[in-house]
Amino acid sequence: MKLRVAALIVLVVGAMPAVAANGPAATDSTALNDRDVSAVQTATANDTQTSGAQANESADYTKLYVESDYNRPELKPGESTEFTVTVTNREDSAVDLDPRVYVPPTGQNLLEKSWVSIDGDSSVGAGEEQEFTVTVSVPDDAEIGYYSGQVAFTDEQVTYPGRPARPVHAASVNVRVWQEPTVEILSSTYLRGQVEAGDTTTKQVVVENTGDEAVPLSPQLEGQSNVRYGSSSSKIDPSWVSIDAPSSVEPGETATVSVTVSPPESADSNSYRGNLDLGLKDPNRADNSNHWQEVSLNFEVWNQPEEPFETSFEVSEDAEDVTLTLSPRAGVYGGSSDDPANFDVTFVAPDGTTVDAERVQVSDRGSVDLSASNSPSVEQQGDYGVRSGGQEFVYRVDDPEAGSWDLQVMPENAIGFSYEIVRNESAE
Numbered sequence: 389m390k391l392r393v394a395a396l397i398v399l400v401v402g403a404m405p406a407v408a409a410n411g412p413a414a415t416d417s418t419a420l421n422d423r424d425v426s427a428v429q430t431a432t433a434n435d436t437q438t439s440g441a442q443a444n445e446s447a448d449y450t451k452l453y454v455e456s457d458y459n460r461p462e463l464k465p466g467e468s469t470e471f472t473v474t475v476t477n478r479e480d481s482a483v484d485l486d487p488r489v490y491v492p493p494t495g496q497n498l499l500e501k502s503w504v505s506i507d508g509d510s511s512v513g514a515g516e517e518q519e520f521t522v523t524v525s526v527p528d529d530a531e532i533g534y535y536s537g538q539v540a541f542t543d544e545q546v547t548y549p550g551r552p553a554r555p556v557h558a559a560s561v562n563v564r565v566w567q568e569p570t571v572e573i574l575s576s577t578y579l580r581g582q583v584e585a586g587d588t589t590t591k592q593v594v595v596e597n598t599g600d601e602a603v604p605l606s607p608q609l610e611g612q613s614n615v616r617y618g619s620s621s622s623k624i625d626p627s628w629v630s631i632d633a634p635s636s637v638e639p640g641e642t643a644t645v646s647v648t649v650s651p652p653e654s655a656d657s658n659s660y661r662g663n664l665d666l667g668l669k670d671p672n673r674a675d676n677s678n679h680w681q682e683v684s685l686n687f688e689v690w691n692q693p694e695e696p697f698e699t700s701f702e703v704s705e706d707a708e709d710v711t712l713t714l715s716p717r718a719g720v721y722g723g724s725s726d727d728p729a730n731f732d733v734t735f736v737a738p739d740g741t742t743v744d745a746e747r748v749q750v751s752d753r754g755s756v757d758l759s760a761s762n763s764p765s766v767e768q769q770g771d772y773g774v775r776s777g778g779q780e781f782v783y784r785v786d787d788p789e790a791g792s793w794d795l796q797v798m799p800e801n802a803i804g805f806s807y808e809i810v811r812n813e814s815a816e
Contacts, residue, residue: 449544449556451478452512456559458522462566468525473559475541476517483542484511487520490540490555499537499561503527506539526565533674536562570599571637571670573681576767579647579664580686582803586653593645593664593683597637599671606667607631607645610682624649624662624685631664651689660687688803696732696798699807705790706813710735712745712783714797717804729802733783738791745783753777 453476461469477483487506491498508520522539540555547553574594583589597603609626633645645666664683673680703710716729735743757766757773766773788811799805 449546450483450542452476452483452541452557453478454541454557454559458559458561460562462564463524463526464567465526465530465565466528468523470521470523473520473522473539473541474517475512475520475557477512477514480514482511482513485518485541486510486543487539487541489561490538490558492537492554493552497533497535499535499563503530504539504561522559522561524561524563526563530565532565532567532672534562534564536560567672569670569672569680570597571603571668571673571681572596572598573666573683574642577683578686579683581649582688582690583649583651584801585651585655585657585689585691588648588650589687590646590648593647593666594642595637595645595666595668596642597639600639601671602636602638603671604667604669605633605635605637605643605645607633607647607664607683608667610663610665621659621661622656624660624687625651628652628655628660629662629685637668647683647685649685649687651687655689655691657690658688660689661685690803692800693798696734696796698797699795701793701795701809701811703788703790703793703811704813707788707790707811708786708814709812710785710788710793711748711810711812712795713808713810714781714783715806716778716799716802717806727801729779729805730800731781731802731805732798732800734796735785736794736796737789738793739789743785745785747781748784749780749782751780751782753780 454473455476456471456473458471458473463469475485485508487508487510489499489501489504489506491501503525505523505525506520507523509518512518520539520541538555538558538560540558542555542557544556545553546556572595574596575592577593579591579593581589581591593607595605608631609624609629628649628651630648630650631645632648634643637643647664651660662685664685665678666681666683668681669675670681701710712733714731714733733745733747735745737743754777755775757775758771759773766775768774795807795809797805797807
């Protein structure tokens, strides 16, 4: 005899453990095997003795083994999927089955029985197995979210004190219903850079709405308790941050959120971090999933020194020239100053005279990666992940006097730099 049962399901499916946490849990694809039955009986007896409550009316469970090939797909409204559940009978006689969808009496996002149908024979012979085809069909008007339930094959249940009864012979069915997002952040969700104390820097976030309705946009700094900081980082002061954005993103339009960071002149040189919640509401995303519209703020604040950096080096009589290479340091988070870096370089000869070195070369460096990266130091440009390698400035002094030289470097719009001094000697 063929049996077709209407039932309820949602996206993620796998067999659910047959007993509660105090008893032995079956594997993902099983209900109870022979050893499980004995263990359940022991666990049930122990629970009853320990709590003084009735754990289960009967510990003599039918020896059925339930296995599911459900591969946990994700479905959009109007889509369906089907999977196979195999029930193996380890009894010495045939067992009548009653396949149905089981929904717990309490909980959230429970399956709708009307979403599920089960096809298969209503009995399984001794030592034999019976396959059931389970079809999950999500209706067109289904709301996005996660749904869960079970497909049970007998009316036997196990109960533990303080918990609702659950089927012994069952496969779990868990489904995620989703739709294509209509709101996307087109720019990076990492705002990073360098800014001198007393100056300002502005970064932008671009949001696109491809839906049919306007979506709210209300960016604000999150509570600073939600931000984790390294040992050398501090939380960004909210008074330093100003945000300019429209109140909504119109259908088929883009909107720009401008974030300006303005540390005062008294700000300490340090790394500062924070999180920006854009306040977006995508109708096709779950309300409890907000990480996609959070923006990380990572800024380094520095103070312009009053005196130049100084170092000394020796020049031999064989030196034909001296070259100095200066490389502005990129920020810890890969950012840079909005203004171009520059250096005021002075060489002091052994006799005390100053020599203004000629800048003979400026080069730009960087790297490109085709692999996806979520690193805040990588800017995504289509298929390319671009990491800036900074610039190099090369200065040269020809025919230097032999002896001890001094070098003075005053950086401008640079949070730091590295240097290399090379003496190019004659081949003689």
